[in-house]
Amino acid sequence: MSTMTMTTVVAARPAMSRHEKWARRGPLLPALVFTLVLTQIPFAVTLFLSVQRWLLLDGSVPSFAGFQNYLGVFQDEVFWKSTGNTVVMTGGTTIACILLGLVLAFLLNQQFPGRGIARTLAITPFFVMPVAVTLFWKSAMFDPSFGLLGFFSRSLGLPGVNWLSEYPMAALVMLLTWRFVPFAMLILLAGLQSAPQDQLEAAQMDGAGPFRRFLSVILPHLRPFIELAALLLAMNLIQTFGEIAMLTAGGPAYGTTNITFYIYLKAFNAFDFGMASALGVVALILTIALILPMLRLLSGIFKTEGR
């Protein structure tokens, strides 16, 4: 594949001179060098620190510790718990966002009065400041005595639920879903708008009902859009920090601590920089394992782009 493109390039014009190559790379270099320095050097340092014993609290200097920190990570129950929490939080919210986003995109793709305004209002949760709305949800929505959710359950005659202590994970997923559904909806709506009208008409003439048309024309067309939305959502959600810090502080009993938040606790609450670095390296490996298959999908989509 690469040799093929090479030959076409060579056939199209004589091979680029050294000067030409660097002239073309030039404009890219500032961004590339900056990103390399800002992302790769800290990672190398994290890798180095992860094999050091370095507790800031006892005033010690870093000393070589071998794989002690990694051993500590894998023997740490909270680490496994936070990994599980990360999967539940990321997976649950991504799936909920895609499903609700699909329904909403379908509805907002229909023709009805005020559709433009309805779309604009629907995307608002994605823009409001996360820390701000999380604080607001905490007291005005989730609070058992004067939160709105408590009021709803009371008016239905149900016992009041203390969301943040009884179902903290569900509360977080609910809040995150509310924030990210608009994002999924925007991408899926773009997919619906570019659905192949001629195929839909042909299917209709062949007597395919709406359900059949959805399954065999719209859904295959939407697939790359769903994949892209899921990838971008998962990439964002796996890093969730502010919502946890504001809503539950990771509790109760680490019940809502994800890996990002656990690294933060280890580094800036326990000041165990060695252990926190090892956690960071493990988190990176887990993230890559989780995201890489999805990234492949994206690169597949990307290659079919054509140009």
Next chain:
Amino acid sequence: MMTTSTLDTRATVTRRTAAAAPRRARGRGLRVLWGVLGWAGSLTLFFPVAYMVLKSLQTEKVAASATPQFLFEPTLEHYAAAFGQGIWPYAINSFLVTAVSTLLVVALALPAAWALSVRAIANPQDSLFFFISTKMMPIAAGIIPVYIVATNLGWLNTVHVLVIMHLGMNLPLGIWMLRSFMQEIPREIIEAAQVDGAKTWRIGWSVVLPLMRPGIASTALLCAVFSWNEYFYAANLTSSTSTLPLYLQKFLSFGELYTAQVAAVATIVSIPVVIAGWFAQKSLVRGLLFGAVK
């Protein structure tokens, strides 16, 4: 609104096929149903935001009642209080960090996008994937070295460190978005300029740049939204000299007694980004798709 052409074709199709009167009536009924459901979905998502604005206009006593109050005498006391409680230094820092980091993103991403599309380097895909792969890295995995370096440079608790981190955070997004907009510029325009003997920088400056204006605007708006809302770096690298999310963090310890006050501050800090987002929504979709799906 966005796809009038598609809708027109669909409308004619419906008119053509649904000639029989009962079917047309059913179509109208269905349209009403979709309209009602569409508005219901939209308002459900918007409701918490509206409720927040509503609460911000109540006194704390009204806001703390067990039954939600929709009829009350509105008060602006919490807005007045917010501006009296030292929000300004944080707001100014937020403006500074957002403006400077976004400006730098565009300044670095535009030439990079050029080198990845118009006059492309040998394997642009590799660089593109390198940039996006940095977004996969858990932000927490790199924070300790950044913290140490910032401490040693005396940059902890300053706005520079936030500008740098926000630039790193938004640069991959900026490059991907600007490149996808640049890809859509018809090659013929650039080739015509070349035939006319225009130098490379001249093509960039007077041909490509003017055409890129809407793309630059929506990229900048999205980066600005992310920078404005960013909390992780602000929480870990700064304390007293910081941005608005950290100003809000103060209210965490006050608990539920200050619901209306929190609502007022939350409304104030969200207004700029919500307006930016509303304006950017059309081109935002195009940018979000990264030109990856057509």
